[in-house]
Amino acid sequence: MSGTDGEFGGCATGLHCKECGHRTGLIAAYVCEYCFGPLEVEYDRERLAATVTRERIAQGPLNLWRYRDLLPCAPHDPTLGLSAGLTPLVRAPRLAQRLGLRNVWVKNETANPTHSFKDRVVSVALQAAQCLGYSTVACASTGNLAHAVAAHASALGLESYVFVPSNLEAQKIVATAVFDTTLLAVAGTYDDVNRLCGELAADRPWAFVNVNVRPYYSEGSKTLAYEVAEQLGWTLPDRCIVPIASGSLYTKIHRGYQDLLELGLCDGAVPTLDGAQASGCGPVATAWEHGRDFVSPVHPDTIAKSLAIGNPADGVFALETARTTGGSITAVTDDEIVDGIRLLAETTGIFTETAGGVTTAVMRKLADRGEIDPEERVVLYITGDGLKTLDAVSPHVAAIQIDADVASFEAATDAASALPTLATTIA
Secondary structure, three states: OEOOHHHHOOOEEEEEEOOOOOEEOOEOOOEOOOOOOEEEEEEOHHHHHHHOOHHHHHOOOOOHHHHHHHOOOOOOOOOOOOOOOOOOEEEOHHHHHHOOOOEEEEEEHHHOOOOEOHHHHHHHHHHHHHHOOOOEEEEEOOOHHHHHHHHHHHHHOOEEEEEEEOOOOHHHHHHHHOOOOEEEEEOOOHHHHHHHHHHHHOOOOOEEOOOOOHHHHHHHHHHHHHHHHHHOOOOOOOEEEEEOOOOHHHHHHHHHHHHHHHOOOOOOOOOEEEEEEEOOEOHHHHHHHOOOOOOOOOOOOOOOHHHOOOOOOOHHHHHHHHHHHOOEEEEEOHHHHHHHHHHHHHHHOOOEOHHHHHHHHHHHHHHHOOOOOOOOEEEEEEOEEHHHOHHHHHHHOOOOOOOOOHHHHHHHHHHHHOOOOHHHHHO
């Protein structure tokens, strides 16, 4: 199936291959037919320059469609379906102080409709799917994408099929199954699930959001850069810390900041971008550590299941982004991830899933190494809600059991006050 510029609207002109440069129309495809390189959306840059202004963006809807000119497609009515984006950018002075920094913000994606940044990419993917003539959507997911696809499809009246690894967190299974979707738990890793979906996409008239409509899907992540800049008064942060799974989020945030500079919406330079992975599934971090320009697949073994992609599609491009921006890619252990979750919660009031524990732990590690200037303006991207990964932290927290009398209360609180705090245990 294919669409036309008239159906898509906006400034998107087609797809081009990131490897060989071959161009094609706005079609359902994710790899180049000539070299099998990845495809991405191409735009009429002159039209963008003439169209996009801060004023036009400000007049847009209070969701990600305010950046519609910078996306491959947009709905005629941006109030239909679930409203994603325009999530809070939270100043975090207590977190900054704990780490010896002065200017830290948290981009809180838990405020999206299904409580993760995946609402952004799914909004764009499902709009593109409809432009391409699809009425059934599907995905391979480590959890957050499954939740978002099922919910957004239900809101738009689309049929959906969702494929996940069978060992996914129970909370994510429930949060997906509650919608009118066909949920399939596959024996194997995410990479096994993704391979199966690639085979199914070849002969079924379905829009697999992260397979045959992946070029459009990934564009939604750029709005995480646009929003941060707008929320900072159209200025850019000095540094951003972003989780890496496939690498798409990390590279598209970079692309978003480049767009802002190229279009004259902001001045300055692209922020330093630091990537964050779990050591139990850190193929990009390993490649970075060893100075490689390729990424070797690994078998995931980490509590950060939403980042557990052993063969990341955009891993090589993530390495390039880190080098281009003067950043780094760092891995942290499962214990550090749990400490990161708790550190963020007790200093900001934001409860993140394990992926956010990864980014917080990486920020702490970089700060401890002296790799972050205390004066830098740092944005920490928190991509999902902690209620989705309760099992990761439940062994580490508990209520104090007391009897219904004052003496029991005083004895318990006296004992609790003698215990080491989180600040002491991770110092």
